[in-house]
């Protein structure tokens with residue numbers, strides 16, 4: 355069974371082979387740190403987390419690097435508003451990033467380079483580009499001469515001529531950099547310092563790097579000249595990834611990445627969820643409202659990774675239900691294992707089921723297909739759980755059930771879906787925090803649908819279990835009596 359994946363560069367699904375046998379070098383263009391992460395970032399992080407986990411599961415040694423863009427006009431704006439420094443803003447949102455992603459069960463990358471910590475590599479690359487005739491200085495800035503790179507446009511399939519026809523002169527003249535560029539499509543590798551902004555010394559004068567060169571430098575510094583997978587959201591194909599290719603390949607003469615992979619967007623009313631558009635729901639808001647982290651994972655993984663996802667309350671409610679089904683299966687062993695006399699030392703999986711799972715995921719990371727296998731197992735275990743409760747025995751031999759359960763737990767973990775953690779954090783007896791929050795969410799949904807009787811019923815049900823709800827304009831808080 356071979357893994358095949360869709361390569362944006364060739365627009366084809368291709369068999370996966372790596373530069374070095376058995377090893378994968380993977381880079382994901384991470385977040386610009388000037389705000390809390392939203393569900394679009396959650397999707398990108400979950401998809402690449404699971405791609406990495408799966409590659410490891412099928413035997414690759416994966417080196418996974420994800421950057422933080424910590425110099426940017428938007429970070430500067432935020433630091434001005436807050437009367438703090440760019441570094442302070444970046445540090446705060448990097449910390450928040452780790453908190454949020456840990457809640458979603460995202461495994462940490464092997465390295466998290468930051469643009470501001472890569473200044474030597476960035477300047478070296480610009481210098482080499484200049485030396486080779488791909489870059490020119492202009493009044494303290496340095497620009498990339500797009501027309502020097504004959505393959506420009508190969509990733510996004512855009513031709514400069516077409517772009518030129520589409521661009522209006524009026525817009526270009528407004529661009530403050532327009533006068534300095536030899537060609538309107540050239541882009542900045544280095545920007546001269548502006549008063550009051552952070553700046554670094556360089557052969558071209560004090561200034562700071564452009565966004566695209568940061569990633570080219572970080573990839574080269576941390577992973578080398580040709581990597582196996584370069585990942586990011588599809589919004590980055592043009593110009594960011596196109597420019598990364600132009601910069602890196604002009605210097606090395608080698609492909610920057612063998613496979614270019616892009617996740618589809620999380621959308622709201624048909625528009626990309628984004629920090630700049632302000633139409634976002636942050637991960638922490640959603641989780642603090644009581645949505646279970648694993649429901650967010652399912653929202654992402656039950657869609658093909660390249661297609662758009664519409665974020666709605668219904669979609670989250672639907673995936674919460676799906677998670678509860680899966681969770682019952684995942685908890686089966688903890689609930690009934692002892693009763694069934696299972697010895698847990700050895701894990702034995704059911705090869706046919708693992709094969710079915712792999713056959714799906716090997717087809718361009720078809721996670722929804724892989725999940726179908728997991729849901730079948732979970733439903734089967736749930737059914738057996740009911741039989742145990744009502745008849746005190748199982749329909750299937752205990753040893754067979756143990757294999758089913760261990761197969762489910764192992765494969766779910768490949769997708770980062772774990773129920774044990776929640777079990778461990780539940781207080782002994784009564785409802786766990788997550789369960790209470792789910793109930794509150796169900797109550798909110800009932801009330802939104804004007805089903806106040808159902809809303810009151812849920813409130814009373816919680817009260818009967820010693821949990822009081824307090825409604826306010828900011829939502830519903832609760833405490834144990």
Ligand SMILES: Nc1ncnc2c1ncn2[C@@H]1O[C@H](COP(=O)(O)OP(=O)(O)OP(=O)(O)O)[C@@H](O)[C@H]1O
Pocket residue numbers: 383384385386387393394395397398428585586587588589590617618619620621626627628629630631
């Ligand atoms: N709505 C989205 N759906 C899926 N992936 C996204 C979405 N928004 C951003 N990403 C991905 O998350 C990573 C970080 O993006 P970035 O920090 O530029 O976020 P952004 O919300 O688009 O910010 P801005 O609006 O300021 O450009 C990139 O790989 C990007 O492609």
Ligand SMILES: [Zn+2]
Pocket residue numbers: 383384569594598
């Ligand atoms: Zn990048």
